[in-house]
Amino acid sequence: MARVAGLFAYCLATLALAASSLAQDNCENSPTSRGCWGEYNISTDYHSITPDTGVTREYWLIAENTTLAPDGFERQVLVMNGTLPGPLIEADWGDELVIHVTNGLEHNGTAIHWHGIWQRNTNPSDGVPGVTQCPIAPGQTFTYRFRATQYGTSWYHSHFSLQMGDGLYGPVVIHGPATAEYDVDLGPVFLTDWYWKSVFILWEEHTRYGGFPVRANAVPPTGLFNGTNVFGCGGACSGDVERSVSSVQKGKKYRIRLIDPSVDGWMKFTIDGHKLTVIAADFVPIEPYETDAVILTSGQRYDVVVEADQEVGNYWMRVLYQTACNGLDIDNGDIRGILRYEGADITDPTTSQWKISNSCGDEPYNKLVPYVEKTVGNAAAQKNLNVGWEYDLPELFFHWTLNSKDLTIDWSSPTDYLVYQNESVFPTESNVYEWTYWVIQDVGLVNAFHPFHLHGHDFFILAQGLGLYTPLVKLNRDNPPRRDTATMSGSGYLVIAFETDNPGSWLMHCHIAWHASQSLALQFVERESEIGMLIEPMVDEFESVCDRWDEYFKDSIYHQDDSGI
Secondary structure: OOOOOOOOOOEEEEOOOOHHHOOOOOEOOOOOOOOEEEOEEOOOOOOOOOOOOOOEEEEEEEEEEEEEOOOOEOEEEEEEOOEOOOOOEEEEOOOEEEEEEEEEOOOOOEOEEEEOOOOOOOHHHOOOEOOOEOOEOOOOEEEEEEEOOOOEEEEEEEOOOOHHHHOOEEEEEEEOOOOOOOOEEEEEEEEEEEOOOOHHHHHHHHHHHOOOOHHHHOOOOEEEEOOEOOOOOHHHEOOOOOOOEEEEOOOOEEEEEEEOOOOOOEEEEEEOOEOEEEEEEOOEEEEEEEEOEEEEEOOOEEEEEEEOOOOOOEEEEEEEEOHHHOOOOOOOOOOEEEEEEOOOOOOOOOOOOOOOOOOOOOOOHHHOOEOOOOEOOOOOEEEEEEEEEEEEOOOOEEEEEEOOEOOOOOOOOOHHHHHHOOOOOOOOOOOOOOEEEEEEEEOOOOOOOEEEEEOOOOEEEEEEEEOOOOOOOOOOOEOOOEEOEEEEOOOEEEEEEEEOOOOEEEEEEEOOHHHHHOOOEEEEEEOHHHOHHHHHHHHHHHHHHHHHHHHHHOOOOOOOOOOOO
């Protein structure tokens, strides 16, 4: 499989403020009024109201193959526009986004998913090959168009097989109001595991021996703090590397946007001597709470505020891999960045870390209280999704299942296009459901934790726990936590609810890359009769991308050897 890197990004913001968006008494967003946003504020129900900014922000991204040494160890990687992570996609709440993605890969297709973006009535821009589009063939370009109907922190990444794990991702920031005051936004910080081999090589080694699980042959030797690290690779190191440094001024408050793009596992973020105030989980603003550490897993984001209230100096920002989640013996105490006060010496910190437990799961359920309150309606339908696994015979190839079924998509026949052509040869969801409940239960006797991500929606977490779910489990319908990625505990359950109000073909899948490639996913069609009108305005571009993909793929040197997502 190919790896990538890139050229340079351009951003064009077309400013055309609509008169209707200018309020008489605009409330200015400032360090002392972060809850303000023009004529809107942090209490505005963003599910039903989106500012009309009249602004279009346009970006150009190029994916190519390159070689980098982010931790000092040189290897082939996949990156957007030459950087790891890729360039920032930035907008204001209500802006339109137009993003042109060119595939500069040597021997691979690609497609880019905008993680956590609802894609209200723009499902064809969700970026899932075989579901919402055909892959972009090498040398070709596809344009994604959607509106920023939410605000907060997220990221974009390849959804083509395992490409994300080789570095093909970057940050998304949509500016809007916040639930706590801060002086300076320090921007996105990526926290991830990192491998010295391509994830495609690790996958090939796995399939060659039929091993279970992939992680048995794929222990990450290191991790990256915002795309860099200093690791003791000795003579194998190439070039100079430095730790990521965040500069602060004593007495000020800083917003940090944490993003976890990991292939596998859970991590805790902490800053020596400093408390963290958590203000958002994924794209959902929450009631602020204080903690020493925040735990994240692949796909999740947390926005935190830290006050520079200690003595002037240097302090470690630490990322602690939670081995309790998968039993791997990883010596990863060196995934660190530096919080450096103005006036401090340019030296490494000598600070001590908080006493942090080694645990697995999400942030405490009762702490994740959405600021904009929502109540969950009664279920018009309920699905029970049992997580299991199977071995294919005679190859003895392991794969995950949901209700004894696995997912393998056809890159050349995206579900959206089948719907458009009225070729409904797949299970569909009725468009009359107002609320649907899904009970995701581990029954596979593997005791594996899974972070499940839902496309096209935030889901409401009605219950989350250990053991078997029964009707006696009390469901929380009164403003429960909501987000787009949450953990199902090993030998446990996760009960979610969402409104079927967004037409399209959507995925729900485990965000551990190995598990997604091993088919732990499902797709569902929502409001089927409305999908055709989403395809019609762009059908020429849609068909052109598929035609060029088919022409490329028939002679490709690589063939699909996993679920495709």
